[in-house]
Amino acid sequence: xxxxxxxxxxxxxxxxxxxxxxxxxxxxxxxxxxxxxxxxxxxxxxxxxxxxxxxxxxxxxxxxxxxxxxxxxxxxxxxxxxxxxxxxxxxxxxxxxxxxxxxxxxxxxxxxxxx
Numbered sequence: 001x002x003x004x005x006x007x008x009x010x011x012x013x014x015x016x017x018x019x020x021x022x023x024x025x026x027x028x029x030x031x032x033x034x035x036x037x038x039x040x041x042x043x044x045x046x047x048x049x050x051x052x053x054x055x056x057x058x059x060x061x062x063x064x065x066x067x068x069x070x071x072x073x074x075x076x077x078x079x080x081x082x083x084x085x086x087x088x089x090x091x092x093x094x095x096x097x098x099x100x101x102x103x104x105x106x107x108x109x110x111x112x113x114x115x
Contacts (some may be wrong), residue, residue, distance in 0.1 A: 023047070025055035025089055032061060032068035040068055044075045054079065059090035064098045073107050 026043055029036075047054045056072075076086045088095070091110055099105045 025057040030062045032064040037067040053085040061092040
């Protein structure tokens, strides 16, 4: 095996190992109303110090209140200040519209989010 082949194989193994150890995305569910804000806060607080990118699966969101958007904004702000990333995976139209209405699309990085 050549050095170049071994190097490529080593990188592939390292990437696979990193993917295998990365925490699962946080599923946000369908309802992020005010009555669910405390549970959302607990989910986010538990991942605030993760070294890896925190992925929020936002595909199922059908209802979102301002309290949830405020939590997302604070979470994203605090993680970025610490040099860590947050990624919204497949953000629903409901989340995109609510964030746009409040001017939070840029802070939440929804313009670059994978749909």
